[in-house]
Amino acid sequence: MTVGEYIRESQIWRSIFRHPAPYDRRNRAVVILTNFFLHLHPVSVKQGGIALSYTWCMGGVTFFLFLVETLTGVLLMFYYRPTLEWAFTDIRALRDVTTLGIMREIHRWGAHAMVITVWLHMYRVFLTGSYKPPREFNWVVGVLLLVLTLLLSFTGYLLPWDQLAIWAITVGSNMARATPVLGHEGPGFQLLNLGGYDLITNASDARFLLLGSRFVGEETLNRFYILHCVAIPLVVATLIAIHFWRVRKDGGISQPL
Amino acid sequence: MDPHPDLTASVIRGLGWFYLLMAAMNAFWTIRVFKTGTYYESVAGFKHIPKAAPWAIFTALLFMVGAVQVRFDSDPADFVLKLPVVFKDLVDVVIANPISYFALSMVIFVAMIWLRRWWTKPTVAWILLNFAMLFLCVSMTDYDFRQIVGKPDNVPIVGMLFLVGFFTWLYFSKSVENDRRIAAGEPKIEDEQSEQVLVWPDLVYTEMICMLLLTALLIAWGIALQAPLEEPASAVKTPNPSKAPWYFLGLQEMLVYYDPWMAGVVLPSVILVGLMAIPYIDFNPKGNGYYTFDERKFSIITFLFGFLPLWVGMIVLGTFIRGPNWNMFGPYEYWDVHKLEVLNNIDLSQMFWVDWLGKPLPKPDPNASFWMQAGTIILREWLGFALILGYLFLLPPLLAVTVFRKFFIKMGFLRFMVLANLILLMGALPLKMALRWAFTLKYIVSIPEWFFNI
Ligand code: HEM
Numbered sequence: 270m271t272v273g274e275y276i277r278e279s280q281i282w283r284s285i286f287r288h289p290a291p292y293d294r295r296n297r298a299v300v301i302l303t304n305f306f307l308h309l310h311p312v313s314v315k316q317g318g319i320a321l322s323y324t325w326c327m328g329g330v331t332f333f334l335f336l337v338e339t340l341t342g343v344l345l346m347f348y349y350r351p352t353l354e355w356a357f358t359d360i361r362a363l364r365d366v367t368t369l370g371i372m373r374e375i376h377r378w379g380a381h382a383m384v385i386t387v388w389l390h391m392y393r394v395f396l397t398g399s400y401k402p403p404r405e406f407n408w409v410v411g412v413l414l415l416v417l418t419l420l421l422s423f424t425g426y427l428l429p430w431d432q433l434a435i436w437a438i439t440v441g442s443n444m445a446r447a448t449p450v451l452g453h454e455g456p457g458f459q460l461l462n463l464g465g466y467d468l469i470t471n472a473s474d475a476r477f478l479l480l481g482s483r484f485v486g487e488e489t490l491n492r493f494y495i496l497h498c499v500a501i502p503l504v505v506a507t508l509i510a511i512h513f514w515r516v517r518k519d520g521g522i523s524q525p526l
Numbered sequence: 527m528d529p530h531p532d533l534t535a536s537v538i539r540g541l542g543w544f545y546l547l548m549a550a551m552n553a554f555w556t557i558r559v560f561k562t563g564t565y566y567e568s569v570a571g572f573k574h575i576p577k578a579a580p581w582a583i584f585t586a587l588l589f590m591v592g593a594v595q596v597r598f599d600s601d602p603a604d605f606v607l608k609l610p611v612v613f614k615d616l617v618d619v620v621i622a623n624p625i626s627y628f629a630l631s632m633v634i635f636v637a638m639i640w641l642r643r644w645w646t647k648p649t650v651a652w653i654l655l656n657f658a659m660l661f662l663c664v665s666m667t668d669y670d671f672r673q674i675v676g677k678p679d680n681v682p683i684v685g686m687l688f689l690v691g692f693f694t695w696l697y698f699s700k701s702v703e704n705d706r707r708i709a710a711g712e713p714k715i716e717d718e719q720s721e722q723v724l725v726w727p728d729l730v731y732t733e734m735i736c737m738l739l740l741t742a743l744l745i746a747w748g749i750a751l752q753a754p755l756e757e758p759a760s761a762v763k764t765p766n767p768s769k770a771p772w773y774f775l776g777l778q779e780m781l782v783y784y785d786p787w788m789a790g791v792v793l794p795s796v797i798l799v800g801l802m803a804i805p806y807i808d809f810n811p812k813g814n815g816y817y818t819f820d821e822r823k824f825s826i827i828t829f830l831f832g833f834l835p836l837w838v839g840m841i842v843l844g845t846f847i848r849g850p851n852w853n854m855f856g857p858y859e860y861w862d863v864h865k866l867e868v869l870n871n872i873d874l875s876q877m878f879w880v881d882w883l884g885k886p887l888p889k890p891d892p893n894a895s896f897w898m899q900a901g902t903i904i905l906r907e908w909l910g911f912a913l914i915l916g917y918l919f920l921l922p923p924l925l926a927v928t929v930f931r932k933f934f935i936k937m938g939f940l941r942f943m944v945l946a947n948l949i950l951l952m953g954a955l956p957l958k959m960a961l962r963w964a965f966t967l968k969y970i971v972s973i974p975e976w977f978f979n980i
Contacts, residue, residue, distance in 0.1 A: 310730075317716045323716065337741075374748030375745065375747075405806060419773060441770040443790075444777075447787035449787055456978035
């Protein structure tokens with residue numbers, strides 16, 4: 270008996286994996302059905318559906334990058350304090366002194382890469398016509414994921430609290446000021462008024478809601494931190510679950526009918 | 527010493543590695559071509575020359591250039607392999623002007639579709655790739671180019687351009703092949719792979735390898751390139767230019783042509799709603815689950831137009847070309863804060879009342895009632911309003927009975943209206959650009975009193 274076999278036969282191993290090694294056809298099916306992580310997959314697929322030159326693997330890569338971002342993000346949260354006093358210093362310490370400071374690099378480049386791969390995934394889905402019936406709704410879920418991926422990136426951009434961060438967020442969020450009706454420099458903001466007093470001012474408009482303040486400041490940092498680390502990831506994770514479930518229910522990855 | 531040295535020894539050595547990478551790629555290519563065993567019948571009197579021969583020479587050249595540069599240790603001033611100034615100036619002139627920039631991107635876009643059977647041929651595509659890489663490499667010898675392309679946050683965009691180029695090529699080469707097969711009545715590429723395979727091992731292993739490679743890539747990238755960290759935030763020191771994160775630079779570019787409420791709120795929402803509407807307005811059942819161009823020309827061209835020149839093209843413009851004061855700078859041009867661009871754009875109402883009728887612009891009386899003022903404003907802007915209402919409400923029915931007749935019949939009223947409006951709104955951007963360039967038009971409707979400018 271080899272060591273590998275010995276381990277596989279042990280009670281501990283079998284209690285975890287619940288089935289013999291996937292060497293024969295039957296057990297290769299069983300492994301997919303009984304493993305929590307693998308059960309996202311069907312047991313068998315059409316060869317063309319998993320050809321790299323067909324799917325470009327971009328959805329899968331996006332998902333993997335999401336996992337990488339979650340992992341490195343959690344590690345970064347151990348070091349980083351979202352306050353005006355500490356935010357910048359903590360990031361600089363990650364660069365200069367912290368042992369695993371490279372987590373920040375991986376997190377940042379992973380985020381850029383995720384934006385790119387999600388576009389490329391959409392590009393592929395469009396070019397193969399995979400949004401056509403019965404997959405219309407999954408495309409809509411996908412568009413929501415696209416927006417949320419961008420928002421994740423956007424909210425994270427502020428956290429280092431350097432010049433790059435606050436000015437990029439200032440430029441980006443200035444748009445909200447011009448929201449029709451709801452922004453204090455938007456067309457029609459005068460429509461919402463009570464006895465001649467404007468309800469929409471620079472301290473109550475859409476931009477204020479986003480920033481928690483009239484300019485990018487401490488409240489904004491707090492708001493973006495929570496959006497970035499908790500709120501948006503939770504929504505994205507839920508939507509990804511729905512997205513994958515729908516891929517299966519809609520008949521797997523699209524192929525010629 | 528020159529504070530902006532075009533070249534330093536370390537840049538030259540770094541580029542050396544890049545040339546060596548290209549040499550390695552071309553070595554593989556040479557072997558690939560050699561294995562096909564194809565020959566040129568006769569070249570300059572010599573008979574039977576393998577088609578791999580020119581590639582072998584090219585590879586050897588690249589290898590020599592790379593090897594010399596990697597070991598470079600003399601005066602950078604003596605280095606010769608850089609761009610001629612004439613070429614740089616020419617590129618700067620073409621790129622730093624919005625009209626020629628967009629004209630160029632349209633020419634490339636049309637050529638990409640028109641010549642798809644030609645440029646998807648492996649040899650042609652390989653030559654194009656080599657050109658792109660050489661261009662990047664030689665351009666890196668320029669200080670200003672390096673400044674902007676080498677910014678840590680911009681490196682991913684360069685990567686993205688190569689990826690988008692590659693996948694666009696992949697799409698076109700597959701659809702050219704599929705379209706040929708469909709026309710000849712043969713089974714499509716995807717039809718040949720309809721056999722069922724087990725997910726373990728066929729898919730699980732692929733995923734595993736992908737994850738390992740990606741992890742390695744991210745770690746290497748993280749080691750090679752430090753994440754940017756500028757000075758601590760300061761609310762009083764506004765950088766010039768102030769840029770949004772790179773993936774929003776397409777939207778920021780629209781600010782040149784539209785006010786924030788359009789460019790920052792309305793048009794992005796339209797983009798999102800438009801994307802979500804795609805499956806419900808594309809009624810063509812063909813092309814589901816395989817690559818094709820001929821079977822869904824209209825939808826593919828529309829999408830490619832939105833994605834390539836408008837989205838990716840404007841991100842490139844916003845990232846690499848827009849400099850201080852949001853002026854345009856060529857890739858080899860110094861970002862001079864004092865560069866002046868004369869802006870004398872005028873509103874349509876100004877043109878109509880002052881230039882054409884020779885009358886003063888109607889002015890609302892500040893003491894009059896709200897409705898009186900509104901009346902004057904609408905009178906002042908009537909032509910703009912008429913044009914916009916006509917564009918959004920008269921044009922769709924007009925299209926329905928002319929060019930889009932077939933679409934209208936198949937789609938029904940509601941679907942068609944959504945489609946027509948989305949396309950018109952997408953077209954509104956290039957249209958406004960063209961109006962700006964042709965007539966120095968600023969706003970079609972300009973009501974600063976209400977923050978309502980279009
Ligand atoms: C966080 C973002 C996203 C993740 C993690 C994700 C993941 C995936 C994965 C793993 C697949 C399986 C096939 C493949 O890898 O290509 C898939 C399929 C699909 N995705 Fe996404 N996706 C995301 C965003 C999007 C977006 C932005 C769209 C479109 C706007 C989209 C539309 C679809 C559709 C329609 C399918 C079914 C494709 C088919 O059957 O061929 N997804 N997605």
